[in-house]
Amino acid sequence: MPTDPPASPWKRSPQRPDAKPRAQRRTRGEEVVETSGSGAPAPHVARNEELRLYGFNAVQAVFARRPDAIRKLYLAEDRIPRLQPLLKWCVANRVGYRVVDEADLRKLAASAHHEGVVADVLREAPQSLTAWLETLPPEPCCALWLDGVGNPHNLGAILRSAAHFGVSAIFLPKHSPLALSGAAARVAEGGAEAVPFVRLGRDDNAIAQLRGAGFQLAATVVRGGEDVFAADLPQRLVYVLGAEGEGMDAALAGACDLRLSIPGSGVVESLNVAAATAVLLAQWARA
Template sequence: MAADPYGRFRGTRRPPADEEAPRELRLYGLNAVRAAFARRPEALRKLYLAEARIPALQPLLKWCVANRVGYRVVGEDDLRKLAASAHHEGVVADLQREPPVALDAWLAALPAGPQCAIWLDGVGNPHNLGAILRSAAHFGVAAILLPHASNLALSGAAARVAEGGAEAVPMVRLDDDATSLAQLGEAGFATVATVVEGGDNVFAMPPTDRLVYVLGAEGEGMDRGLAARCDRRVSIPGTGAVESLNVAAATAVLLAAWWNRPARP
């Protein structure tokens, strides 16, 4: 298993949850398309753009011509239909989808030293996923961990919200919870469940160099059994004026806490 220049790993193993996933991904948004082209231009299959975007996308267009990849200059209505969104920012691209890598392969290729990952238990909203990916890229997160049976996958909407962050953070497919927790523990990771109340203050948590934050679904929260099996449970203190933070906002707070952890003595 080899890492590309952006630290992503390509695996050959596809678990059942990924077998029916579409082989192509339709991206839209200037930063999302540029980031995908910068990291994996060979994945590009087709490009659509507004005339006003030609100057900004010259390197991409030259690559398309040199590699016989089709592109079309189209109008606003066509871009809106292609993206199924008004937020296309003048460019839409079809790319070969990159499947998640298996947990054991990711761990085997992971560099030594401090690492943080995010385990998403039931999160499904694409805009939340995009915001999580953006924060994850900003704070250098090593991976998004997806439960074995999860149908969560990168979408055009998530990639646009991520503003290029989707290309910086790999997605990793877990095995069953017990096996995954054991593998992460053997690799030196502490697993920390995030709960609305009853957890330790996340800002008072001892510094941990290898950490997995486990976050639950937007409405139901995380599975209680999974939370109980994690090494720790933490909460984000606040005024109590609202029950909790949105999962994407909570992720940003948690990652900032890890990034700014005190140095070990």
């Protein structure tokens, strides 16, 4: 039998998992105000500033790196032993958690792949390129520029490979809607906490800044590029990756210093963007 965790700030009850105990809520008209144990209103957090994560490694990675970002926790009873350090931290810091059943976890995660734990956490805002460059150490460095990539499972797989190979950042174009989601974080298996997002300004300004910091940009293309396995890759490199199907913006590809392709048998047209990223990063790491 699993050992019960310390007393939870939330009571176990058959009510729906997104409801809050009466002792922890006050109502002003239709507005629900969360309170701390002292009854003082908790700081308001806008809905778009929070992210619902699920998956054991995704939640554990947030706990290891920025535990103060955790706002609520839901877990299956059989996860209590493995999550004891997190549960004790929740009690010590008055963060609510609740043991819920499988059906509730599926509803909370909107997925069957919750792995027994769901958490609401504060979303980490992307850095600016200027801020990122200011803290970059003077050593070999690889970053990824994602132009049009939107599938959350591809993003998650890219983040996992990026974390594995020590990528320094994921660059997001100025108007890209791409953002970390629960699905992407689960597929990343903790990698989402290891690789920062950097929001770019205008493409031409970003390229100038990166070149000024010693980077070369490589457009990754299905055909017509230099064989990545034979190319002399620079120590400071930005791989520019386009969406499957339409690829990257032609003007952006034309502004890059290199054009690289991954040779194959020709039986299929190409690798998908996540698989291609892993190959490209492995080649940079061994160069």
